[in-house]
Amino acid sequence: MDCLRFKLYTPTGIFKNPLSIKGVEVYPLPPYSTIIGLIYKTMGKKWNKEHFQISIQGDYEAIYRDYVWFKKYNLRDRKLGKLPLQVPILYNLKLLIHIIAENEFLDQIEKALKEPKEVPFLSGGEHPVKVEEVKKVACEKKRISEEDYITLGYNAYIPKKHLENISTTDKGILFNLSYFYKNSNKPKTYHWIDTYYFQKGAKIYGSLMFDDDKNPVFLTDSDSDILGEKEQSDQKGYNESQICHSSNANEYIRFYSENWLMASACVGVLKVLKKQGEKIENFVEEKTLKIPKDMWEKLPEAYADYLLNDSEHVLITSYGKEKDKKKFNPYNVVILKSLGDFYKNSPFTNPSLSYITKLRGLSISDINNVKSKVKESFIEGYQYFLTKVIETSQVCFFCHERQAKNIVDATNFTPLFSSLNTVKNFIWDPIHICKECEFLLYFASAGFYKSQGKYLFVYIPDNLLETYRLNLVLSTEEEVEQDKLGKIWSVVKHVLGLEKQKRSWILQNIYFVEIEMVDESTANIYSFNISPTLAKAIRNLINKYPKNLQSVFSDFLFYIYTGKSLYEFLLLLISGFIKKESYKNLEIRTIESRIIQTGKKLDYLSKNVLFFIEFQEVLNMSEQKNYIDWAFWEGKKLKGFYTKDPNKEKKLEPLIYRLLEAIRRKDKGYFIHNLIRAYLEVEREIPYVIKESLDDKNFNMIAYAFLIGLNSEEKTEEAQVKNEENITESA
Numbered sequence: 001m002d003c004l005r006f007k008l009y010t011p012t013g014i015f016k017n018p019l020s021i022k023g024v025e026v027y028p029l030p031p032y033s034t035i036i037g038l039i040y041k042t043m044g045k046k047w048n049k050e051h052f053q054i055s056i057q058g059d060y061e062a063i064y065r066d067y068v069w070f071k072k073y074n075l076r077d078r079k080l081g082k083l084p085l086q087v088p089i090l091y092n093l094k095l096l097i098h099i100i101a102e103n104e105f106l107d108q109i110e111k112a113l114k115e116p117k118e119v120p121f122l123s124g125g126e127h128p129v130k131v132e133e134v135k136k137v138a139c140e141k142k143r144i145s146e147e148d149y150i151t152l153g154y155n156a157y158i159p160k161k162h163l164e165n166i167s168t169t170d171k172g173i174l175f176n177l178s179y180f181y182k183n184s185n186k187p188k189t190y191h192w193i194d195t196y197y198f199q200k201g202a203k204i205y206g207s208l209m210f211d212d213d214k215n216p217v218f219l220t221d222s223d224s225d226i227l228g229e230k231e232q233s234d235q236k237g238y239n240e241s242q243i244c245h246s247s248n249a250n251e252y253i254r255f256y257s258e259n260w261l262m263a264s265a266c267v268g269v270l271k272v273l274k275k276q277g278e279k280i281e282n283f284v285e286e287k288t289l290k291i292p293k294d295m296w297e298k299l300p301e302a303y304a305d306y307l308l309n310d311s312e313h314v315l316i317t318s319y320g321k322e323k324d325k326k327k328f329n330p331y332n333v334v335i336l337k338s339l340g341d342f343y344k345n346s347p348f349t350n351p352s353l354s355y356i357t358k359l360r361g362l363s364i365s366d367i368n369n370v371k372s373k374v375k376e377s378f379i380e381g382y383q384y385f386l387t388k389v390i391e392t393s394q395v396c397f398f399c400h401e402r403q404a405k406n407i408v409d410a411t412n413f414t415p416l417f418s419s420l421n422t423v424k425n426f427i428w429d430p431i432h433i434c435k436e437c438e439f440l441l442y443f444a445s446a447g448f449y450k451s452q453g454k455y456l457f458v459y460i461p462d463n464l465l466e467t468y469r470l471n472l473v474l475s476t477e478e479e480v481e482q483d484k485l486g487k488i489w490s491v492v493k494h495v496l497g498l499e500k501q502k503r504s505w506i507l508q509n510i511y512f513v514e515i516e517m518v519d520e521s522t523a524n525i526y527s528f529n530i531s532p533t534l535a536k537a538i539r540n541l542i543n544k545y546p547k548n549l550q551s552v553f554s555d556f557l558f559y560i561y562t563g564k565s566l567y568e569f570l571l572l573l574i575s576g577f578i579k580k581e582s583y584k585n586l587e588i589r590t591i592e593s594r595i596i597q598t599g600k601k602l603d604y605l606s607k608n609v610l611f612f613i614e615f616q617e618v619l620n621m622s623e624q625k626n627y628i629d630w631a632f633w634e635g636k637k638l639k640g641f642y643t644k645d646p647n648k649e650k651k652l653e654p655l656i657y658r659l660l661e662a663i664r665r666k667d668k669g670y671f672i673h674n675l676i677r678a679y680l681e682v683e684r685e686i687p688y689v690i691k692e693s694l695d696d697k698n699f700n701m702i703a704y705a706f707l708i709g710l711n712s713e714e715k716t717e718e719a720q721v722k723n724e725e726n727i728t729e730s731a
Ligand SMILES: [Zn+2]
Pocket: 396, 397, 398, 399, 400, 401, 402, 433, 434, 435, 436, 437, 438
């Protein structure tokens, strides 16, 4: 079988699906629809219902987190608002694509890729894509036995169906990816296919397809299969498939935690069900939440109970505080307070709705009566919510299966969406939603953990149950660890305690979403994840974190979570230590001043400070980590030469100052110049490792390790205890 193979290269890429909420979520490889779009671009034509099979593999050098500004246009104020979002960007991305189509069409594609009619870009990237090695290759199927397994040389999308005939040592991450258009006119709709993402290095065997050069090929199904099946179920529509089929689809309402927003809503529902005494494992399958129909009908009531749970105290205190008892409204105290930030002016929170205003002035004397009245109003709110529908023939954007009955707006999730009347979004078309998914979104509030006006959620894209569990860790951790970093650390610590394989898997895939309300209807949304290299560094090194530097542990976490260089951290710490005098009057107001302060308190630098260099070099994927110890010992040796001779000893301090200055300025020349003089002074030859610091990628590693060595002491046990005591007292 002939197949067209080509490679794509781009220096940067961000891949979003139409569904990826505000770009917070990205894919490790472009989804099928992106590559299909690129092919049509090069052909200079529009999609005309053609279909072909496609296989996508790729690799990238690093992920960078960067800020991207998203724009919102406020029609009322005629103002362009901007929202900064941190998104991961894939750096130096290489893709290996295979396509199978009818011969004539394949020839057209080949020609277009070799001589494109339009310069191709990949979504989000600033640079044109380079198309390389466009070539027809023969593909054939082979059976690979378990002993002869192959190792993936690229990260790969493997369509779910293939896994019936393939075995792997790894568990992939399930993605629901956009494929060909179902409808290319506005509003565009896609076919979606379930695909697993496998990281390179995974071992696989079974029935596999290979090209001439022994590259495995993981094609999507031929169009007749997949589209036939999809089309059918779509045409039958929601009602028929719910009523006529006797399968499970009948008994359950399903939700897919495809993005963090849906995942937080699913976690919220699970928390509510748990409170009802349910066994939540029964409702989760990978990343699908399935709620039995009868239970779904009782969910509004269960949610009201959940929100009203333990509300006596807050009701009584706020009643006490209210000067004008006629104005007291228990509904607002309980429900609006919980849901107001996320669902402004919704049927459940708009304080001017009659079933909410009627509770004004209710006396608190019979607390159970108050609670049942609030619950009644909440249920009325649900009834009113059900009546808010619009006419549309679209399928729901969130579940891809039920008929949409509404369009998402600010009431559904205020931090993300805006009101269609006042603000028009530049970045997405109207998002259609079914009533089930819409109600589900109201549970996101229960899914997030709220602390000091900020909301935090942990998300593992492929595993809803684990996402639920980690969020429980987040919300049950003692209140002592109030700050956000402590919270996140408690989750990472929990993960580190898990069984080995699971642990490394989760650490690589976990990420955190933080929502900070700016005012009533605006919010900043941040997301950060633990990259595979950060996961590796945490796993291997965290136990070596210097015990005497506990007071800046959360600052260390801040640096690594936000991708700041630990060399900047070290510069502060060492500057504090070396230039104690100049920081005499330092006030501790910032992270930076806290690190300097900690350095100030050290009596000497010990070898354990090298931890920060090692950690950073694991993140930098450095191959020369042996230089760290080497440079440290050379620094220590040089100090020995100086301190042996009282005449030379006094020259050590000025040398240390100059080296620190060289490091601060990143001035390699000045650094080396000073060391040449220093080694001349002690009549020694300059060590080889110092010369290696001339290489840009080694400079920080060698210079810092050397400087730490130059400031270290022969540590007696006594001195070490004293050093640690000083720090603990101040912590
Ligand atoms: Zn839906």
